[in-house]
Amino acid sequence: MCFSRADSSFAKPRSSRPTALRTPIENQNRTSSLRTSQQIPVHNDGCPDRYRRARTILAPEAVQKVGLSKIDETTLIRVGGEVKADVYAASLQFPHSGFSTIEMIAVPCCELVHPLFRCLIGRDVLSRWVFTYDGPVGTWQISEAAVSSWVEPPEGSDLWGE
Amino acid sequence: MAADQQARLAVELEYYAHHKAEWLAHKTGLYVVVKDSRVLGFYPNFEAAYRSGAAAYGLNTDFLVKQILEHEPVFFVF
Numbered sequence: 226m227c228f229s230r231a232d233s234s235f236a237k238p239r240s241s242r243p244t245a246l247r248t249p250i251e252n253q254n255r256t257s258s259l260r261t262s263q264q265i266p267v268h269n270d271g272c273p274d275r276y277r278r279a280r281t282i283l284a285p286e287a288v289q290k291v292g293l294s295k296i297d298e299t300t301l302i303r304v305g306g307e308v309k310a311d312v313y314a315a316s317l318q319f320p321h322s323g324f325s326t327i328e329m330i331a332v333p334c335c336e337l338v339h340p341l342f343r344c345l346i347g348r349d350v351l352s353r354w355v356f357t358y359d360g361p362v363g364t365w366q367i368s369e370a371a372v373s374s375w376v377e378p379p380e381g382s383d384l385w386g387e
Numbered sequence: 388m389a390a391d392q393q394a395r396l397a398v399e400l401e402y403y404a405h406h407k408a409e410w411l412a413h414k415t416g417l418y419v420v421v422k423d424s425r426v427l428g429f430y431p432n433f434e435a436a437y438r439s440g441a442a443a444y445g446l447n448t449d450f451l452v453k454q455i456l457e458h459e460p461v462f463f464v465f
Binding site: 231 | 434437459460463
């Protein structure tokens with residue numbers, strides 16, 4: 226995934242081609258032992274309205290590198306306690322996946338658990354996809370009905386635009 | 388939050404805090420855009436608010452985009 230200023234991608238064309246990203250965590254050849262499925266709708270997790278579990282988080286290094294504009298401040302509760310966090314406007318892209326670019330999103334910034342993690346995807350992003358986790362097999366899959374056109378990245382560039 | 392980051396939007400956040408009670412009466416739930424001590428406008432969603440702010444002030448400038456709510460939301464990061 227990569228991110229940029231929320232600017233030039235406001236009007237990207239979208240196709241109706243469905244796409245999916247499957248990520249095997251363990252043995253791909255194993256099959257699920259589940260023969261029937263039961264869906265349990267979860268609409269209310271019991272939290273007061275003030276407490277939300279929706280936001281995608283960016284690490285400070287990522288914000289600094291892209292030079293995002295600050296638009297607000299907020300409060301985050303994470304392991305270790307409550308922290309004040311800056312909020313930035315960003316555009317999220319998902320190279321090599323075919324998923325739609327999120328043209329404009331508000332993302333708080335705080336230190337993440339590992340230096341290699343630069344973004345933690347929250348429900349504000351997941352709510353745009355169907356996320357399926359197969360526990361017995363140890364795989365997950367995300368899919369999206371409408372995706373933006375795939376554009377090959379420039380030669381030599383990686384996910385961080387370097 | 389680093390001290391230099393805290394200074395960014397300090398004027399706008401103070402302006403918001405000063406006017407919050409007044410705005411809660413008639414504009415609860417709307418998004419307000421503030422730059423320095425000037426209100427650009429009130430908008431029904433984040434996207435409309437940010438678009439207006441970016442059009443007015445550009446993309447390289449900080450400006451406040453804040454939803455007017457009685458209790459400031461708190462977000463979990465797990």
